[in-house]
Amino acid sequence: MKTINDFNFKDKKAIIRVDFNVPLDANFKVTDATRIEAAKPTIDKILQDGGSVILMSHLGRPKGVENKYSLQHIVYKIEEVLGKKIQFVNDCVGANVETVAANLKPGDVLLLENLRFYAEEEKGDPNFAEKLAKLGDIYVNDAFGTAHRAHASTAIIADFFTNKKCFGLLLAKEIESINKVLRDSEKPVTAILGGSKVSSKITIIENILDKVNHMIIGGGMTYTFVKALGGNIGNSICEDDKLDLAIEILKQAKAKGVQIHLPVDVVAADDFANNAATQVVNVNQIPDGWQGLDAGPKTLEIFKRIILDSKTILWNGPVGVFEMESFANGTIKVGDYIAEATKSGAFSLVGGGDSVAAVKQFGLEDKMSYVSTGGGAMLEMLEGKTLPGIAAILN
Numbered sequence: 524m525k526t527i528n529d530f531n532f533k534d535k536k537a538i539i540r541v542d543f544n545v546p547l548d549a550n551f552k553v554t555d556a557t558r559i560e561a562a563k564p565t566i567d568k569i570l571q572d573g574g575s576v577i578l579m580s581h582l583g584r585p586k587g588v589e590n591k592y593s594l595q596h597i598v599y600k601i602e603e604v605l606g607k608k609i610q611f612v613n614d615c616v617g618a619n620v621e622t623v624a625a626n627l628k629p630g631d632v633l634l635l636e637n638l639r640f641y642a643e644e645e646k647g648d649p650n651f652a653e654k655l656a657k658l659g660d661i662y663v664n665d666a667f668g669t670a671h672r673a674h675a676s677t678a679i680i681a682d683f684f685t686n687k688k689c690f691g692l693l694l695a696k697e698i699e700s701i702n703k704v705l706r707d708s709e710k711p712v713t714a715i716l717g718g719s720k721v722s723s724k725i726t727i728i729e730n731i732l733d734k735v736n737h738m739i740i741g742g743g744m745t746y747t748f749v750k751a752l753g754g755n756i757g758n759s760i761c762e763d764d765k766l767d768l769a770i771e772i773l774k775q776a777k778a779k780g781v782q783i784h785l786p787v788d789v790v791a792a793d794d795f796a797n798n799a800a801t802q803v804v805n806v807n808q809i810p811d812g813w814q815g816l817d818a819g820p821k822t823l824e825i826f827k828r829i830i831l832d833s834k835t836i837l838w839n840g841p842v843g844v845f846e847m848e849s850f851a852n853g854t855i856k857v858g859d860y861i862a863e864a865t866k867s868g869a870f871s872l873v874g875g876g877d878s879v880a881a882v883k884q885f886g887l888e889d890k891m892s893y894v895s896t897g898g899g900a901m902l903e904m905l906e907g908k909t910l911p912g913i914a915a916i917l918n
């Protein structure tokens with residue numbers, strides 16, 4: 524796996540695909556600069572080598588050229604993060620951009636205009652990719668958030684750089700982290716899967732059954748399993764068309780020697796609301812009119828023991844409706860247990876959507892070994908798919 528550390532960028536122009544699709548407020552101010560900060564180590568290393576940097580990204584989902592999606596808005600924030608002035612061109616391909624790029628000096632940073640102002644970007648158009656490729660000597664992909672897309676700038680462009688292409692430090696770290704969980708993991712390996720539906724996690728479950736020793740199932744998914752096993756789940760969320768699938772997963776797990784841990788008790792509520800009445804009940808004895816919205820105390824004790832005994836931990840999906848304070852306890856506790864295990868030397872990866880949001884919300888981010896930056900991309904990696912943006916560099 525080639526990274527920027529395998530290259531000396533002295534007097535070279537690096538064209539870097541970054542993910543600067545950052546949130547903006549009504550005055551076009553950046554409200555969260557995490558993605559820009561995440562690309563800084565890659566940019567800094569290239570500049571320190573004595574190279575120059577051409578940054579390309581998308582922002583939002585523009586239909587053609589729309590000023591509100593101009594990357595011009597974020598120039599000030601990139602300058603703040605990098606601690607230096609940068610240049611901006613109001614296009615990403617063409618003669619003018621080529622001239623500006625050709626005149627870059629070592630230490631210069633140039634930001635191109637939104638790639639998605641051209642429909643060719645998302646179509647993965649080779650001619651468009653070739654025009655982008657012309658601008659740089661070495662192609663660097665550091666955009667994990669779009670690595671699951673075969674777009675011109677994320678994958679197709681790599682064809683125009685035979686040996687001169689590599690991963691940026693962020694993307695390399697993402698790949699390394701997932702490999703630490705799914706490939707070169709220290710045992711016992713535990714996956715904690717939560718979230719609302721079995722159907723959206725089924726491919727992940729099937730892929731990781733070969734790689735883990737324990738699988739903790741929590742959140743809304745629980746009830747499809749419990750109902751399939753003959754339990755009473757009251758009004759809890761359930762996918763009735765996935766009952767057979769749930770039984771099949773349990774069978775597969777048994778055959779593969781994976782221990783599945785379902786909640787034994789839950790916090791049930793008489794309404795899907797923060798101020799609902801609640802009671803702790805056995806997971807398979809939820810009264811009619813009540814629904815399970817969080818893991819119960821006995822369950823959390825069991826989850827705690829498994830998590831603290833693990834050497835490798837993957838967390839995807841909350842174990843309760845953590846957005847409501849009344850049902851956040853289970854997710855907070857699970858986060859705390861993972862933090863504790865990590866402190867004792869386990870490797871922990873949090874990835875994919877809502878668990879990342881939960882970890883940030885509860886201030887646990889720095890206590891995990893790695894928190895993934897790419898929602899959809901991480902989910903596809905967990906599903907065992909080869910991401911186009913990664914394959915394009917490896918080929």
Ligand code: AMP
Nearest residue numbers: 718719720742743815816840843844877
């Ligand atoms: P997902 O996007 O599939 O990872 O699901 C995340 C969502 O699942 C979060 O918004 C949680 O509020 C929700 N969730 C977790 N537990 C439950 C539950 N017991 N009932 C309904 N929704 C839940």
